Amino acid sequence: MHNPSPLTPYPATVTKIVxxxxxxxxxxxxxxxPEVMENFGNKPGQVAQLSVFGEGEATISITSAPxxxxxxEFSVRRVGRLTNVLxxxxxxxxxxxxxxxxxxxxYDKMKGKDLFFIGGGIALAPIRSLIDFALSDQYRKDFGKxxxxxxxxxxxxxxxxxxxxxxxxxxxxxQVYTTxxxxxxxxxxxxxxxxxYVEEVNPSPKNKVAIICGPPIxxxxxxxxxxxxxxxxxxxxxxxxxxxxxxxxxxxxxxxxSKYVCVDGxxxxxxxLKQLPPEF
Amino acid sequence: xxxxxxxxxxxxxxxDKLARDYILVAPVHEEETVxxxxxxxxxxxxQLDYTNSDVSPKGCLFPQTEKTISYTYTGDTLDMKxxxxxxxxxxxxxxxxxxxxxLALDPVFEGKFLDSYYLDKRKNTVIIGLSCSKxxxxxFCTAFNSGPCDGSGADLMFTELGDKYYVEVNTDKxxxxxxxxxxxxxxxDTEQLAKAKEEQAKKLEGQFTRKVDLEGVKQVLDENFELPxxxxxxxxxxxxxxxxxxxxxxxxxxxxDYVTGEVSGDRFRCWDSCMFPDFTLxxxxxxxxxxxxxxxxxxxxxxxxxHLDRYNLEGCVGCGRCISKCPVNIDITQIxxxxxxxxxxx
Amino acid sequence: xxxAIRKLREQAKKLLEEKKVEMVIGFGEGTELARTTPxxxxxxxxxxxxxxxxxxxNNLVKYLTDYRNLQGNVAVVxxxxxxxxxxxxxxxxxxxxxxxxxxxxxxxxxxxxHLVAATVxxxxxLKGISDDxxxxxxxxxxxxxxxxxxxxxxxxxxVCENPNPIVSDMTxxxxxxxxxxxxxxxxxxxxxxxxxxxxxxxxxxxxxxxxRCYACRNVCTVCTCRTCVFDQMQPMWVSKRNNxxxxxxxxxxxxxxxxxxxxxxxxxxxxxxxxxPLRKLNQKILKDLGxxxxxxxxxxxxxxxxxxxxxxxxxPEEFM
Numbered sequence: 001m002h003n004p005s006p007l008t009p010y011p012a013t014v015t016k017i018v019x020x021x022x023x024x025x026x027x028x029x030x031x032x033x034p035e036v037m038e039n040f041g042n043k044p045g046q047v048a049q050l051s052v053f054g055e056g057e058a059t060i061s062i063t064s065a066p067x068x069x070x071x072x073e074f075s076v077r078r079v080g081r082l083t084n085v086l087x088x089x090x091x092x093x094x095x096x097x098x099x100x101x102x103x104x105x106x107y108d109k110m111k112g113k114d115l116f117f118i119g120g121g122i123a124l125a126p127i128r129s130l131i132d133f134a135l136s137d138q139y140r141k142d143f144g145k146x147x148x149x150x151x152x153x154x155x156x157x158x159x160x161x162x163x164x165x166x167x168x169x170x171x172x173x174x175q176v177y178t179t180x181x182x183x184x185x186x187x188x189x190x191x192x193x194x195x196x197y198v199e200e201v202n203p204s205p206k207n208k209v210a211i212i213c214g215p216p217i218x219x220x221x222x223x224x225x226x227x228x229x230x231x232x233x234x235x236x237x238x239x240x241x242x243x244x245x246x247x248x249x250x251x252x253x254x255x256x257x258s259k260y261v262c263v264d265g266x267x268x269x270x271x272x273l274k275q276l277p278p279e280f
Numbered sequence: 281x282x283x284x285x286x287x288x289x290x291x292x293x294x295x296d297k298l299a300r301d302y303i304l305v306a307p308v309h310e311e312e313t314v315x316x317x318x319x320x321x322x323x324x325x326x327q328l329d330y331t332n333s334d335v336s337p338k339g340c341l342f343p344q345t346e347k348t349i350s351y352t353y354t355g356d357t358l359d360m361k362x363x364x365x366x367x368x369x370x371x372x373x374x375x376x377x378x379x380x381x382x383l384a385l386d387p388v389f390e391g392k393f394l395d396s397y398y399l400d401k402r403k404n405t406v407i408i409g410l411s412c413s414k415x416x417x418x419x420f421c422t423a424f425n426s427g428p429c430d431g432s433g434a435d436l437m438f439t440e441l442g443d444k445y446y447v448e449v450n451t452d453k454x455x456x457x458x459x460x461x462x463x464x465x466x467x468x469d470t471e472q473l474a475k476a477k478e479e480q481a482k483k484l485e486g487q488f489t490r491k492v493d494l495e496g497v498k499q500v501l502d503e504n505f506e507l508p509x510x511x512x513x514x515x516x517x518x519x520x521x522x523x524x525x526x527x528x529x530x531x532x533x534x535x536x537d538y539v540t541g542e543v544s545g546d547r548f549r550c551w552d553s554c555m556f557p558d559f560t561l562x563x564x565x566x567x568x569x570x571x572x573x574x575x576x577x578x579x580x581x582x583x584x585x586x587h588l589d590r591y592n593l594e595g596c597v598g599c600g601r602c603i604s605k606c607p608v609n610i611d612i613t614q615i616x617x618x619x620x621x622x623x624x625x626x
Numbered sequence: 627x628x629x630a631i632r633k634l635r636e637q638a639k640k641l642l643e644e645k646k647v648e649m650v651i652g653f654g655e656g657t658e659l660a661r662t663t664p665x666x667x668x669x670x671x672x673x674x675x676x677x678x679x680x681x682x683x684n685n686l687v688k689y690l691t692d693y694r695n696l697q698g699n700v701a702v703v704x705x706x707x708x709x710x711x712x713x714x715x716x717x718x719x720x721x722x723x724x725x726x727x728x729x730x731x732x733x734x735x736x737x738x739x740h741l742v743a744a745t746v747x748x749x750x751x752l753k754g755i756s757d758d759x760x761x762x763x764x765x766x767x768x769x770x771x772x773x774x775x776x777x778x779x780x781x782x783x784x785v786c787e788n789p790n791p792i793v794s795d796m797t798x799x800x801x802x803x804x805x806x807x808x809x810x811x812x813x814x815x816x817x818x819x820x821x822x823x824x825x826x827x828x829x830x831x832x833x834x835x836x837x838r839c840y841a842c843r844n845v846c847t848v849c850t851c852r853t854c855v856f857d858q859m860q861p862m863w864v865s866k867r868n869n870x871x872x873x874x875x876x877x878x879x880x881x882x883x884x885x886x887x888x889x890x891x892x893x894x895x896x897x898x899x900x901x902x903p904l905r906k907l908n909q910k911i912l913k914d915l916g917x918x919x920x921x922x923x924x925x926x927x928x929x930x931x932x933x934x935x936x937x938x939x940x941x942p943e944e945f946m
Contacts, residue, residue, distance in 0.1 A: 006393045007348045007535065007549065011358045032358075053353045054545045056537045058563075080563025081860050094358045216566075243562045245535045248393035251552070252532030253559050255578075256568070257505070258589035263392070277505040279578075280568050310835055313740075314901050334900055335837065344837070345868045417658060417748035489748040516664040518688070520841035522899045538865055550866045553839070558857055604740075607845055607897035608684060609656045609663035 009096025020159040023078040044129035048099030058082040059244040061126040067136035075125035101247040114144035120214030135171045151179040151194040195221035205231040233271035282449040284465035292323035294464045302370040336528030345550040352544040369405040377421045377599035379433040381528030387591040409434030415487040418600030423492035429481035446473035500623035501585040514576040516608040521553030523602035630799030635673045642670040648698025653682040660742035683736040687711035701727035706788030710889035710925025711847035730794025732802040735783035782892035785810045811913045836873040842894035886932030889925035
């Protein structure tokens with residue numbers, strides 16, 4: 001018998017495109033064969049490989065929770081060759097999707113706990129799957145208070161505005177804190193960098209898990225703030241980004257020490273991260 | 281274990297038959313100084329008297345360039361074609377180090393995600409090993425519990441002894457081949473030949489000049505990621521891909537599309553090298569291994585630690601190709617020796 | 627040769643002690659009897675690592691661009707052929723002459739180490755090498771081995787133009803006789819005699835086994851582009867597929883990129899893991915450039931510009 005090919009994508013169609021910011025678009029993708037979605041089994045935090053035929057593949061985190069419906073959402077920032085091409089895609093166009101790859105946020109271990117999400121810029125995308133998962137009707141009761149602290153350089157750069165200002169604040173026992181790096185005309189919300197805002201909000205580490213994702217500089221200062229707030233390393237969870245090609249632990253490039261981010265990650269808690277060589 | 285004997289005079293006929301019934305891949309003298317594993321049409325092309333091929337035969341199972349899918353996309357319909365099942369292949373003349381390397385590659389392509397490209401070929405390939413008759417100054421397979429006549433991992437293992445080949449039948453695949461070509465495989469004197477083979481192995485083992493002792497090396501690497509030692513090694517590295525491309529255990533690859541027509545194209549995977557800067561360079565410009573230092577360290581860590589961590593198997597088999605081919609004489613056995621010393625001085 | 631090694635170490639030590647240079651790049655003992663390895667020496671105590679002889683094929687000038695931003699100066703051990711690279715890098719403004727100290731070594735020719743390794747007892751330890759004119763004697767604890775120069779030197783050494791460095795701040799060792807050669811391009815001429823189809827067959831066979839490891843490019847002192855055209859993704863001029871078409875593109879593009887700048891140091895040829903005779907490709911261009919523009923080997927004079935990089939009214943224009 002012939003083994004199924006692990007590198008062959010499933011055909012899928014782009015059904016909706018939202019311009020999040022000047023360089024971020026969110027694509028809603030549906031598999032051409034509905035059975036594929038039934039068996040896809042993506043969990044919050046996992047990634048997939050998107051194919052643009054003739055151009056190649058890119059690893060993108062699945063930004064939608066499986067609880068949202070029979071589709072996948074991918075938020076893509078235009079940074080390189082393939083993401084440039086992705087940005088030129090129109091609704092109705094076919095792409096390829098393979099996955100889901102990698103581990104996921106350990107939501108089983110988060111049950112009964114408060115969740116404190118911290119994101120900056122595009123990096124709300126990889127944790128949005130867990131936010132939506134925790135806020136879904138099905139799972140909301142499993143978690144305590146859900147707080148989301150999110151910042152970007154300017155109002156223009158805020159992703160998921162509908163979620164931030166409409167959808168999430170209406171969820172029970174949920175609070176959204178949004179901040180901009182600099183003051184801006186028409187913005188009467190908080191102004192300041194994410195790490196400082198975290199300190200201002202002053203979350204208590206008691207029975208809480210912090211899920212952080214952002215640019216390296218934000219992570220660095222936020223981790224310092226979390227330490228001040230007495231969060232321990234197991235309570236801090238993040239997700240890493242590395243160059244990946246196969247997604248299945250074979251092509252060799254996404255290793256950090258002996259770990260492959262595509263199969264052993266991308267989700268790590270800070271205690272695990274500290275065990276890895278600083279090569280990411 | 282079963283064993284047989286093939287007369288030297290009959291080997292060409294056996295190879296000719298194999299070439300008819302299988303895709304026969306064997307060592308070929310490409311140039312006076314270059315031996316490569318290639319598809320051959322008969323025994324006359326096969327080079328039996330070679331020490332070690334310039335490039336390992338891993339390409340037979342993991343080709344340097346391999347099409348994964350062909351697609352046509354007209355805008356309305358998307359059609360993808362996968363690779364056909366690989367043909368029955370006989371890989372003949374593989375040296376013990378290269379046989380061992382296939383065992384090191386197996387778990388990479390197995391696991392949760394079965395790599396059909398490799399595994400289908402592996403399944404359809406019968407590996408016929410050939411014991412070494414010479415030891416090169418760069419050889420050090422004995423450091424990895426192997427030896428010049430070690431056939432473990434091969435389906436059949438041939439050892440040249442006088443006017444005969446002593447053949448060890450190691451697997452069911454090997455024994456089916458023996459059965460199918462029974463007219464070539466005799467049973468006489470096998471016990472005597474087995475002894476002669478052991479003697480030959482011992483004699484050859486005595487000829488190894490590189491004494492490599494791995495004891496404690498992994499521990500040094502387990503305990504130290506940053507070592508001033510790496511600063512000494514990387515400076516001379518040219519950042520080329522020789523070591524990784526001639527290496528029988530390197531398995532890194534890239535995936536990319538190649539447009540063949542207005543609505544059609546192919547997707548390929550092809551060997552990539554961790555020595556190349558763009559191997560880890562991300563779209564935004566960040567590179568987790570930005571300089572030769574990190575890249576050189578990563579390669580040796582992979583060979584001497586990471587592969588062991590992941591698969592509990594050595595990531596190096598001591599074929600010596602990287603030593604022989606490196607333009608600036610970066611020598612893994614020297615690195616092993618130095619790391620050992622680092623550990624002892626710590 | 628021992629004398630040259632002693633003097634080399636003395637000079638290196640002095641340079642480092644007097645802080646005239648921050649680093650000395652030279653040849654050190656290798657891990658094989660017939661090999662050396664590049665060494666980067668930064669303190670006077672380490673100079674005993676320096677060695678010299680017919681096992682020093684590497685062109686160390688390659689490393690100068692790695693260290694051009696070092697605060698201090700760098701000294702580099704340079705053979706005659708390598709010294710053409712120094713000139714070439716200077717012409718290309720890749721290095722600052724004031725920051726480089728050239729330790730020139732007149733060269734008796736370089737042995738092909740693979741050939742030596744195939745002859746010498748692998749367990750032997752090197753005791754010394756002597757230059758006997760027509761041959762080298764490699765002295766080991768397992769006996770002496772004589773290597774006829776004509777049979778065992780690198781091909782480039784058989785028609786060496788510059789046994790003595792053209793650029794040198796301090797020359798160490800005895801000056802070598804300069805020879806005149808009937809036909810420096812004999813190998814190319816032989817290829818030229820072939821018909822188009824035969825030529826194509828010859829190169830197809832060579833290029834089809836290329837691994838695209840890029841060692842020929844990475845070792846080349848003339849290859850100084852920040853982003854090589856072969857690494858470029860946008861547009862991808864040559865894909866990573868390994869096949870005859872892409873491999874041929876790679877080699878021909880490369881040959882043309884270095885045309886008029888290739889100093890014929892032969893390093894591409896030496897490092898190729900599958901023995902593609904790359905020097906023949908570069909030599910063909912070198913020969914044609916000589917025939918068309920009467921120009922010497924690039925780098926053989928200071929400030930020698932490439933005939934392909936400038937316009938002169940006397941240029942042949944038979945294509946117009």
